[in-house]
Amino acid sequence: MAKHSIMVIDDEKIVGDMAKLSFEQDGYEVETFLNGESALGRLKDKPFDVVVTDLKMKGVDGLEVLRTVKKLYPGIVVILITAFANLDVAIEALRNDVHDFFPKPVKFKELKASIKRALGDE
């Protein structure tokens, strides 16, 4: 049984660290990144199943990650987490085929349920 892989992108290191612990507990393979560029670079080498990304980051931000992933790897599920919940952004994300949207502070239970649903749908 292949493990599903999750990529977590957030410029707050703690988010990645905690997410990694939490997801690994459920049997996922997790890699964390502090910015969009390095994450997209990694995707070239490894096709992740799920990308969980923060919206507001310096450089390549969450929306750009979403667009790029959907363009290059449409099969990958993308979930946005953000401290910055705003209708325009939400609409834009929806238009770009985001799977789900979580405002911070994030409840891991809900996030994991969403991931499970997404992978179940596949």
Next chain:
Amino acid sequence: MKIEHKLYLSNAVHILLIVLIGIFALRNLNAILTKFRFTVIAEGLNATFLEMRLAEKNYFLYGDEEALTRIRNSTKKTTDTLQRVKPEIIRAVGAANYIKLQDYLNKYTKLVESIGKAGHRNASSQKKKLREAGQVLKTFSEDMTALESERIGTIIGRSKNILLYSFWAVVLFALLLSNLIVRNIGHSLRTINDLTREIARGNYQKIEAKPSRDEMGAVLKAINAMAEELRKREKEIVQSKRLASIGLLVAGVAHELNNPLNNISMIAQTYAEAYDRLGKEERVGFMERVGEETERLRVIVHPLLDYAKPKKQYLARAAANQVIQKTLALVKNMLDISNIKIRQNLAQELPDIFIDKHQIQQVLVNMATNVIQAMSKGGELSITTRYLEDDDDVEIEIRDNGKGIPPEFLDHIFDPFFTTKEESGTGLGLWVSYGIVKNHQGNIRVRSKVGVGTTFVITLPTCKKLGVA
């Protein structure tokens, strides 16, 4: 009185004067004309008298009847003329003189008749009387003429003088009047000029000018009303700016707090979820990280607490240069480490300012911090102080030759929580500094050019401007 009315009045007075002078001149001219006409008549009379006397001489020399007839004719002609010009003569010399003239003429006529009857060789006494009467008539008539001519001369002379004087009087009067009006207008315009200049500077004070009920007074009143409006609006603008600032602040705070809160939340969830799997060090590590995140929260919240309480100022007279030098001593190490050279351009004589030294130092330290962030590879920081005489302010200029601030950021640079992507810190420093300077009735502005550098200019009022002893 309205200026319009003043001008009308002035014009009316001038016209009146000119009309009066004109009437005066006309009357004199009329008088001269009448007298002149009389002299013509008088000359005519003289000529007739002469004719009469000639005929008389002729008769006495030759004694012929023809000469006598001629005398009779002349006397008749003279009597007729006298009768004809009676009104003119009476007007010129009076009724009494006319009667006298008539009497002598009658006497002459009678004498002529009696000499005629007696024959010219016999009437020697009558002849003498005749000669006398004739002489009287001649003299009388000549005197009359001379008198009239003299009178004409006098009138002309008098007219000439009066016209000359009144000409100068009118000119002077005109100059005086226009001078008065112009000065009045000029004074009002100057008042208005000063007033509007003050308003342009942002000083919306009412001008106490003597309320004149003319157009100028109306303008002054309007300007005062405008200044009042501006003052009200300014208060409103300051208020709404303050509210907007608070709005921005609240939004910024909420945003800034969110990440540390999320981190704490995630740590807590993971701690609870994975407690059994975590080792002691990991658990301890988690709690320590919670501590770090709460510290982040504290840093954000702390300056806000300051903002919430009205910041008490401990104001005192101070010398700007001194405060600057003290601050430079504080930050010198920091600047040296960052390879930043300090250049001081402090004015020799600066009036004192009235400040809370600690707060202003805080502002200057903040400026220094910004400079260090702008010039990560080192550079030059120059501080200049100068006295702005026109506004009675002390100006402190802090200039760096760092990377500069893009124009789209300049408008927001004093917003709470504003940071450019490269900056560290919460972005409250400049916002707090702005507040402090404003609380000192001062102003802080920024100029910048990308790649060239940034200049902060702080202006603070002098003790004198604030009316401080």
